[in-house]
Structures are given as C-alpha cells and as structure tokens.
Amino acid sequence: MLAHTIFASPGVKVPLMGNEAIARGLVEADVRVLVGYPGTPSSEVIMTLQPYSRELGIYVEWAVNERVAFEIALGASITGVRSMVTMKAPGLNVTSDPLLSAAYCGVERGLVILVADDPGPHTTQTEQDSRWYAKLAKLPMISPSNPQEAKEFTKIAFEISEELKLPVILRTTTRVNHTVSDVVLGEIKKIQQEPKVPRDEPRFVRAGMLWNLERHKWLNSRLQLVEDIINKYSLNNSIGEGHLCIVTEGVAHDYVVESLEELGLLSEVKVIKLGLLYPTPRKFLLDNLALCKSVLVVEELDPYLEEQVKIVLYENGIIIPIYGKTTGHIPLEGELNKYIVKRALTSLTKINQISLLEKTPVSSQDVPLRPPPLCPGCPHRFSFIALKTALLKKGYKLSEIPIFGDIGCYALAVYPPISMLWTEHSMGASISMAMGAKIAGYHKPVVAVIGDSTFYHAGIQPLLEAVNKGVDILVMILDNDVVAMTGHQSTPAWRMSESGRVLRPISIESIVKALNPDLVVTLDPYNLDEMISAIIEIIDKPGVKVIIAKHTCALLERRRSIFESKYYVEESTCKGCKACIITTGCPAIIMENNVARILIEDCNGCGLCSRYCPYKAIKPLVKGEKP
Amino acid sequence: MAQRYGSVMGFIRIGISVKSPLFDPGEADYILGLELTETLRRLHYISNNGLVIAADEYKPSYAQSVTHPSLKAEDIAWKIKSLWPKTIIIPARRLAEKAGSIRALNMVILGTFNALSNLLSTEGIKTAIRKVLPEQATLISIKAYELGYLYPQQAL
Numbered sequence: 132m133l134a135h136t137i138f139a140s141p142g143v144k145v146p147l148m149g150n151e152a153i154a155r156g157l158v159e160a161d162v163r164v165l166v167g168y169p170g171t172p173s174s175e176v177i178m179t180l181q182p183y184s185r186e187l188g189i190y191v192e193w194a195v196n197e198r199v200a201f202e203i204a205l206g207a208s209i210t211g212v213r214s215m216v217t218m219k220a221p222g223l224n225v226t227s228d229p230l231l232s233a234a235y236c237g238v239e240r241g242l243v244i245l246v247a248d249d250p251g252p253h254t255t256q257t258e259q260d261s262r263w264y265a266k267l268a269k270l271p272m273i274s275p276s277n278p279q280e281a282k283e284f285t286k287i288a289f290e291i292s293e294e295l296k297l298p299v300i301l302r303t304t305t306r307v308n309h310t311v312s313d314v315v316l317g318e319i320k321k322i323q324q325e326p327k328v329p330r331d332e333p334r335f336v337r338a339g340m341l342w343n344l345e346r347h348k349w350l351n352s353r354l355q356l357v358e359d360i361i362n363k364y365s366l367n368n369s370i371g372e373g374h375l376c377i378v379t380e381g382v383a384h385d386y387v388v389e390s391l392e393e394l395g396l397l398s399e400v401k402v403i404k405l406g407l408l409y410p411t412p413r414k415f416l417l418d419n420l421a422l423c424k425s426v427l428v429v430e431e432l433d434p435y436l437e438e439q440v441k442i443v444l445y446e447n448g449i450i451i452p453i454y455g456k457t458t459g460h461i462p463l464e465g466e467l468n469k470y471i472v473k474r475a476l477t478s479l480t481k482i483n484q485i486s487l488l489e490k491t492p493v494s495s496q497d498v499p500l501r502p503p504p505l506c507p508g509c510p511h512r513f514s515f516i517a518l519k520t521a522l523l524k525k526g527y528k529l530s531e532i533p534i535f536g537d538i539g540c541y542a543l544a545v546y547p548p549i550s551m552l553w554t555e556h557s558m559g560a561s562i563s564m565a566m567g568a569k570i571a572g573y574h575k576p577v578v579a580v581i582g583d584s585t586f587y588h589a590g591i592q593p594l595l596e597a598v599n600k601g602v603d604i605l606v607m608i609l610d611n612d613v614v615a616m617t618g619h620q621s622t623p624a625w626r627m628s629e630s631g632r633v634l635r636p637i638s639i640e641s642i643v644k645a646l647n648p649d650l651v652v653t654l655d656p657y658n659l660d661e662m663i664s665a666i667i668e669i670i671d672k673p674g675v676k677v678i679i680a681k682h683t684c685a686l687l688e689r690r691r692s693i694f695e696s697k698y699y700v701e702e703s704t705c706k707g708c709k710a711c712i713i714t715t716g717c718p719a720i721i722m723e724n725n726v727a728r729i730l731i732e733d734c735n736g737c738g739l740c741s742r743y744c745p746y747k748a749i750k751p752l753v754k755g756e757k758p
Numbered sequence: 759m760a761q762r763y764g765s766v767m768g769f770i771r772i773g774i775s776v777k778s779p780l781f782d783p784g785e786a787d788y789i790l791g792l793e794l795t796e797t798l799r800r801l802h803y804i805s806n807n808g809l810v811i812a813a814d815e816y817k818p819s820y821a822q823s824v825t826h827p828s829l830k831a832e833d834i835a836w837k838i839k840s841l842w843p844k845t846i847i848i849p850a851r852r853l854a855e856k857a858g859s860i861r862a863l864n865m866v867i868l869g870t871f872n873a874l875s876n877l878l879s880t881e882g883i884k885t886a887i888r889k890v891l892p893e894q895a896t897l898i899s900i901k902a903y904e905l906g907y908l909y910p911q912q913a914l
Contacts, residue, residue: 254761277779310779385777392777470782491784491802493841498799499826501819503764547820686762712823718763721818722827730817732860733763 137183139316147314149307150175152278153245155314156285158187160241161322163212165191166200168588169617170219171254172308173247177217178618184630191630193620196558196588197222201244202229205298208242209335212324213289217245220259221557225589230298231268235346236335237296237353240324241289244270244300247308250431250466254305256538256557258464260432265300265409269350271357272300272409273366275307276384279314284406286317287364294360295353302408304431306382306466354410366406367415373400375479376423378416378440380405383429383467390472394482411439417447427479428455431467454479502546507719508685508735511541511609513656515551516714516739517680518578518607521666531575533568537561537590539582540616541609548716552580559589562597562606569602576605576670583610583639584622591642598648598675605670606648606677609656610639611684619687640679649674656680657737685735696751697734698741700727704748711740711749765819767800772877788875790867792850793817794834801841810842811871813850813863846870846910853905859895862902869906880907 136145137158147155153176157165167177177191184191190207194200197218204214218226223246230244246264249255265272271291275284284301292299329335333342361367370388377400379387384404391397403419405412420426420440428437434456441453454460460475461467476482505512522532529551536542536552537560545552554564565579581590586608597604614620621628623637643651650669656662662680669676700711700720707725711717719733720740729740729749741749769780783802791797791812804810816831835847848870854863865887872878880903887899 306779312776312779382779385779389778468780468782469778490806491804492806492808493801493804495783495802496798496841498795499819499821501763501765501796501821503761504820506762707827709824709827712820716820718817718820720823721816722823722829723816723818724830725828 141318143316148311149278149281151179152282152314153285154179156282159317160286160289164207164214166194166203167217168197169614169620172305173217173219174617181629197225201226208238210326213241215243220248234269241292242298243288248304262435274302274381278312358412369403369419371401374424376401377427378403379429386472390469416443425452504718508737510656510682514680515544515549517662521663534578535561535565537581537585562593565604566597566602578605580607584614608679610681613684615684648677650676653679697736699752701748714743810845857902858898862898865899865902866906869903873907
C-alpha cells in the first residue's frame with residue numbers, strides 16, 4: 132500500500148487488498164505492536180506497515196515463529212498497548228499452547244490474533260478450520276466478509292478485546308485477505324497507552340490450581356457477556372424474509388447474496404449473516420430463525436456453524452430441516468463459489484436447474500498442470516541435483532534413501548524432474564521424522580532437508596534431539612538467506628529488518644555448531660562438484676552430519692543485479708534431446724518446435740543447464756547482447 | 759495468488775454492485791491472457807459474448823515441454839481460435855520490447871483491452887501507472903499501453 136493511503140484522510144475511498152485494509156484498520160485503531168510469522172494468505176498485513184514503522188511509531192517485525200510472536204503481543208498487551216499478531220492457520224497450531232492460557236489471564240489493552248484460513252486449499256498443508264480454536268480456547272472470534280469489513284472488524288476486535296479483557300481472534304479466509312475492493316477509510320484516532328506491567332499472581336501465574344479454577348469461572352462469565360457487548364457493532368445482521376433461511380458468514384455470504392440476486396430469489400429467502408462466530412450469538416440466531424421452516428447453512432471448511440445452529444434450535448425445541456454439509460448440499464472439502472451455492476439453492480427451491488448451471492460455451496480443456504517449480508537459478512536445484520548425483524554415485528537407488536523434507540520453496544523439489552522429496556509435513560518435522568525412521572531400524576542412510584527460516588522457526592530443537600540421542604542422519608540445511616516462498620521476508624540472519632530496525636544477525640552455522648553434531652560443513656551449492664564430493668564422503672559416516680548449503684535466493688540476487696551473464700541455446704547445435712529440461716526442470720527452458728529455448732527474461736544465469744547439454748549448445752550471453 | 763512460474767488466475771469485476779469476488783465458468787466478458795497455454799486452460803470461463811485477448815507468448819510447463827516438444831505458439835493460438843473465434847492474439851512481446859521491456863507485456867494487453875472495451879479512461883490508467891511504478895518503468899509502461907491500444911486499429 133502506498134504512503135498516501137496509509138496516512139489518507141477519513142472518508143476517502145481507495146481500492147485495498149483485504150490485508151491492506153486490516154493494516155489501515157490497525158493504524159486507525161492506534162495499534163503499537165504488530166508481530167507475526169510469514170504465511171500465505173496473512174503476510175501482507177505486516178509487510179504493508181513495515182516501511183512506515185517509524186513514522187507511525189509501531190513496532191512491526193517478523194518473529195522467529197508464531198508462538199513467540201503471540202507471546203510478544205500478549206506481553207505488550209498486558210503492559211498496556213494495543214497489539215496484533217498475524218499468522219496463517221497452521222501458525223495457530225504452533226501458538227495454541229500460550230493461546231489457551233491467555234484466555235485465563237486475559238489482557239489489558241486490546242490483543243487481536245489474525246488467523247487466515249485457506250479453503251481450497253491454495254497454499255496450505257491442510258484445510259484447517261480455525262473456528263474450532265475459538266471454541267477450544269474459549270476466545271471470542273469475529274469474521275469479516277470483504278476488505279471494508281476486514282478494516283472495520285479489526286477496529287471492533289480491539290474494542291471488544293478491551294471491553295471483555297480477553298484476546299479476540301479475527302478470522303479471515305484467502306478470499307477476504309487477498310481480494311481487492313473499494314474501502315472507505317476511517318478516522319485515525321490516537322489513544323492514551325501507558326506502559327505498565329500489572330502484578331496480579333492469581334491472574335498471571337498458572338501454577339496455582341485454585342487460581343486456575345477461579346480464572347476458568349471468570350472466563351466463562353466473560354463469555355456470557357459477549358453477545359450483549361457486540362450488539363452495538365452490528366456484526367450480525369439479516370436481510371429478507373422467507374420460509375427458507377440461510378445462515379452464513381465470511382465470503383460465503385457474498386456468494387449467497389449474489390446467487391440469490393441472479394436466481395431472483397432475494398425476496399423469498401432470509402439471509403442471516405454472522406460476524407460473531409464464537410461464542411455463538413444464541414439470542415440473535417433464535418430471534419431470526421424462529422419463523423423459518425428450513426435452514427440452509429452455507430459456510431467454507433467444516434460444518435461449524437451448522438452444528439451451532441443445530442444446538443441453538445434443539446435447545447429451544449425447534450425441530451426443522453437443517454441443510455448444509457452434513458446433508459451433502461454443500462461440499463465438505465474445497466472452497467465455495469456461486470456455482471456450488473446455486474446448486475444447493477436450486478435443489479431446495481423450485482428453480483429449473485439446467486438453465487442456470489449449464490451456460491459455459493466452451494468446455495474445460497485438458498492442459499498439462501503447471502505446479503510451481505524451483506525458480507531459474509535456484510540454489511536448491513543445485514543442492515538436490517548434488518544429493519541425487521551423490522546417492523547414485525555411491526551406488527544407492529533413489530528409491531531406498533528416504534528424504535524427509537520440510538516447509539518452504541525447496542519442497543517444490545517433490546515435482547519431476549527433481550523428484551527428491553518424500554515428505555513435507557509441518558514446520559521442523561524433517562529432522563525429527565528422519566530420526567524416527569532411523570530409530571525404527573531403517574538400515575540405509577536417511578536424509579532431512581530443511582530451509583533456513585524453517586530451521587530458525589522449528590528446526591533447532593529437532594536437531595538438538597538428534598544430536599543428543601546420537602542417530603545416524605544427514606541433515607541438509609538449505610540456506611537461501613530469506614523466507615522466500617511467502618515473498619522474501621527477513622530471517623534472524625539479517626542485519627536490518629524491513630522496518631529499518633538494526634538486528635544482531637544470528638548465523639545458522641553458529642547455532643548448529645553450538646549443538647555440536649558429529650560433523651558440520653558449510654558449502655555453496657553453486658559449487659556443484661564440491662557438494663557432490665562432500666555428500667559422497669559423509670553420507671555413510673555415523674552420527675549427525677550437517678551440511679549447510681548456503682547461497683542467496685536467485686531472485687534476490689537478480690534484484691541486486693549480481694548475475695553477469697545469461698544463457699541461450701544455439702539453435703543450429705540443439706538436437707532437441709531435452710537433457711537440459713529433464714535434468715534441471717528449470718522453468719526458463721522450454722521446448723518449442725522440437726528445439727530448446729531459454730526465455731531470456733526468466734534466465735538467472737546459473738548455467739546449470741549448460742553443464743548437462745551433451746551437444747554444448749547452451750552458451751553464456753554477455754550482458755547487453757542479444758542471442 | 760502469486761505462485762512463481764506456476765499457473766495464476768485473477769478475477770476482476772467492474773460494476774455498480776459487485777459482491778462475490780469470484781465468478782463462475784461461462785461468465786467472463788473478457789479473458790486477458792498473458793500466455794497461450796494458460797489462456798487455453800481458462801478458456802471455459804468465457805461467456806457467450808465474451809472476447810479473448812491473448813499475448814502470442816508460449817511458455818509451456820515442464821510437463822508440456824517434455825510430452826509435447828514439437829508444439830509451438832501458433833498451434834496453441836490455433837486451438838484457442840478454433841474453440842473461440844472471438845479471440846485476438848497480440849504480438850505482445852514484440853510491442854513490449856518496442857516500448858522498452860518485455861516486462862511491460864501486461865501493459866500491451868491492457869492497452870488492447872481498453873481500446874476494445876472502452877471501460878476505463880486512458881488518463882486514469884496513466885495516472886495509476888505513474889502512481890505505482892518508478893520513473894523509468896512508468897515511461898516504458900505508458901508506451902507499451904499505447905502500442906497495445908493502437909494495435910487493433912492497425913491490425914483489424
């Protein structure tokens with residue numbers, strides 16, 4: 132977002148991405164501490180405000196992981212300043228331990244947890260429904276439908292948090308975080324925030340079991356107040372009247388309204404939109420459902436609202452049909468769209484289905500998939516090719532050496548032609564799962580690969596465990612000096628953060644050496660032969676061997692204009708054997724008309740392809756020249 | 759959704775009342791394709807009266823390069839046109855390079871789109887380009903937009 136939007140006057144209408152709208156909401160709410168860990172689709176909230184950290188007087192930084200980020204925000208909130216922590220859904224799993232305790236101590240100034248779920252899923256390992264966490268942690272949760280609401284709900288979340296003295300979860304989904312639409316800006320209000328750490332042991336010390344019991348009672352009593360407190364914010368609303376009532380929330384609400392408009396059903400159906408997801412707004416639901424003959428619940432991910440509706444109706448002796456995910460009207464997996472909503476609506480009303488569902492003049496075409504590959508010049512490509520070559524040279528079959536992977540770009544090595552990843556599970560799991568395979572008795576070498584940011588985030592303890600217990604594993608830390616996959620965020624190895632804060636760099640090598648494994652080597656994977664020799668030499672050695680394969684992300688180097696040359700294919704020499712493509716899988720090389728071609732604007736000049744051309748048809752191109 | 763070198767589709771809706779951020783297959787008034795195979799992949803989004811405007815760029819995926827190495831840009835362009843005759847293929851790379859950078863290819867498409875749809879004011883687009891891009895990129899982008907804008911007049 133541009134500076135003029137961050138500081139623009141109230142009333143101005145600007146197009147904002149949902150995450151930018153949340154960022155502007157934070158400015159309007161005078162938030163002082165904003166921390167998180169990068170994760171799609173949540174990252175842009177922090178990225179938006181980082182350049183303005185000093186001007187706004189906000190601490191905006193990435194933390195080493197979500198749990199640490201949450202605890203920083205909790206500490207700040209208890210000390211009397213408004214704080215937000217941002218994360219993608221799996222980050223809430225990492226945060227769950229301090230999250231549950233935070234419901235018992237509560238907060239002083241507002242604390243809002245932004246968690247971005249990912250129906251689809253587009254970029255997440257599971258279709259996690261974080262709404263259950265509100266119920267589990269007993270914390271209020273609100274959910275916006277679009278960028279404008281995202282901004283408003285951010286501010287409301289702080290108000291609710293301070294009224295209740297509880298952390299509030301602001302829950303979004305990909306289509307809310309990443310949709311861009313017009314947002315009317317609000318007033319930027321400065322509020323008095325005096326740092327003061329309250330001392331209150333029964334409240335903040337969870338070692339006293341009687342205190343914990345009392346705090347649990349306190350928490351339950353706070354939850355009783357929520358529905359009345361939120362009334363003034365109009366988080367929940369309903370439109371229309373009819374025998375069929377639709378209960379919905381988030382972006383699904385917008386699919387519902389537009390589908391009803393297009394079907395001409397808007398005047399016959401009642402739409403009940405919930406902004407408050409937990410605790411269930413019982414009174415509101417009951418008031419609005421009292422005259423309904425049947426209910427359709429339209430929501431993404433799990434049948435969460437569906438269960439809440441059933442509970443509320445059952446408790447009040449209302450037995451009417453409730454349609455949704457349980458009845459198969461709405462699918463249990465994948466994200467929603469208008470088509471799915473219309474299909475459900477037509478099956479519950481008397482509308483001719485064929486006319487509205489079959490309207491595509493061109494049928495869907497069978498085009499080969501294009502999963503995101505490792506980028507041109509990616510140092511991880513060198514690391515994986517080195518590993519593959521070393522294993523083969525050592526006489527191993529690739530099918531007998533398991534490679535436990537981790538979360539980050541390097542996991543794209545799972546796709547052909549690299550095909551060098553057996554698992555990608557959760558942050559940090561590579562090393563511990565490799566250890567598990569070894570202690571289970573697997574007699575061949577096992578390998579763990581983990582990226583630099585993932586290592587900082589959750590890989591240090593697994594390595595400590597492996598060294599401590601003494602297992603035979605090869606750990607490759609693929610260090611490209613950045614959180615690359617989520618858009619190039621800083622790591623603890625940086626000297627200065629995006630907000631301009633001077634950092635004390637903490638090198639991976641120093642951490643690994645402190646853990647004292649049997650062997651540590653740091654290599655540049657661009658020196659492919661050296662990498663291959665090193666792996667051949669150490670793969671069979673006993674103990675924990677760590678290779679730190681260190682080379683900056685090729686896209687960062689490109690931005691810093693480090694590459695001197697690019698490569699091109701001499702068309703008259705190319706025999707169309709595809710060796711360059713089949714070996715590297717580099718997306719800058721394509722086959723067209725039976726010859727290989729390098730897309731000059733995509734080539735990052737690593738030269739790996741030229742090494743594997745049997746006809747020496749791939750040649751360097753001096754900067755400024757044309758092929 | 760940014761996925762480097764992956765398949766990316768964005769939905770853009772312009773109107774008085776827009777609620778759903780997505781629309782369904784068969785509803786697109788325009789498809790603006792920056793690459794031919796990706797245009798083909800999303801062709802079922804076109805509506806009955808829709809227009810496809812695509813760059814003549816051919817960047818096949820790894821799978822396509824390996825399984826169909828003989829294919830070329832014209833083959834995919836022909837396939838798209840045979841499925842949907844209301845298609846304009848623009849020599850976008852040539853025009854973008856003429857403007858100063860292949861990276862301005864998207865501005866060429868935008869220019870052609872606006873010349874044919876007349877949906878946006880050219881001044882508004884230029885102001886937006888100046889707002890979001892650095893100086894050098896601004897000049898190239900505006901040039902590319904203009905070349906794209908003039909293309910249909912010259913070609914048709």
